[in-house]
Amino acid sequence: MHITLCDDEPLFLQSLQRQIARWAEQAGIAIAMHAIFSAEALLREWESGLETDLLLLDIEMRAGISGMELARRIRAQNPHVMIAFISNYAQYSCQGYEVQAMRFLPKPIADERLRECLDTALAQWNVTQAESIALDSMGSRALLRHKDILYAMADGHYLQIYQTISKAIVRPRMTLPQLLEQVHSLARCHRAYAANLLYVRRVSRNELALVEGTHLPVGRKYYSDLCQKFDELYQREQNG
Numbered sequence: 001m002h003i004t005l006c007d008d009e010p011l012f013l014q015s016l017q018r019q020i021a022r023w024a025e026q027a028g029i030a031i032a033m034h035a036i037f038s039a040e041a042l043l044r045e046w047e048s049g050l051e052t053d054l055l056l057l058d059i060e061m062r063a064g065i066s067g068m069e070l071a072r073r074i075r076a077q078n079p080h081v082m083i084a085f086i087s088n089y090a091q092y093s094c095q096g097y098e099v100q101a102m103r104f105l106p107k108p109i110a111d112e113r114l115r116e117c118l119d120t121a122l123a124q125w126n127v128t129q130a131e132s133i134a135l136d137s138m139g140s141r142a143l144l145r146h147k148d149i150l151y152a153m154a155d156g157h158y159l160q161i162y163q164t165i166s167k168a169i170v171r172p173r174m175t176l177p178q179l180l181e182q183v184h185s186l187a188r189c190h191r192a193y194a195a196n197l198l199y200v201r202r203v204s205r206n207e208l209a210l211v212e213g214t215h216l217p218v219g220r221k222y223y224s225d226l227c228q229k230f231d232e233l234y235q236r237e238q239n240g
Helices: 010-027 039-047 067-077 090-098 111-128 176-182 220-235
Strands: 002-006 032-036 054-058 082-086 103-105 133-137 140-144 149-155 158-163 186-190 193-196 200-203 207-210 215-217
Touching: 002 010, 002 039, 010 032, 010 111, 032 039, 039 067, 054 067, 054 111, 067 082, 082 111, 103 111, 111 220, 149 176, 149 186, 158 176, 176 186, 176 193, 186 215, 186 220, 193 215, 200 220
Parallel strands: 002 032, 002 054, 054 082, 082 103
Antiparallel strands: 133 140, 149 158, 149 193, 186 193, 200 207, 207 215
């Protein structure tokens, strides 16, 4: 798992890197860490092709754009990357929902709070590393990574599979239950729809909202199971 840290306090960054290294050693996983000292520098690297799985961003930096503005720009380009904020300012929590921030961590970061954040990120990252699925669509063979599937809609004997970044719609001849058997991060929310839980922002009894703005209906018979699977997705790794 690749973790990128952005904070304008070098001593704090060094301490945070040591905390993360201890967590990784205890968890028995290999990680790559990259520390950057300003939002502008991170944005330049991002626009030059930086790839990371988790961003830990300070919100209040002394010069240039804030961590919140940086997160908005990154989220506009990428719905996948996980974002956690480092901040002592509670007023930013509402803005965090705009960029689907997974956590707000106050300074100094307690080991327990950091460990819980990293455990959750690892659980989500493990799901995204699942194998791809090969599908026959419109006379050709399509290979989709599980994390690239946003949602699927039943259309007669076919499915319409919508992707997170590509505008192309994959249309295999199969049923929703057949797709759910192969892509475990998908959950049925309606007789005609299944959503990728990685990108569910909010669930109510009538509809769910995905991170990029799509709203899907939630059927009464699917609501309880949908909520249970949503919780299990982020608890699976911690519970072993």
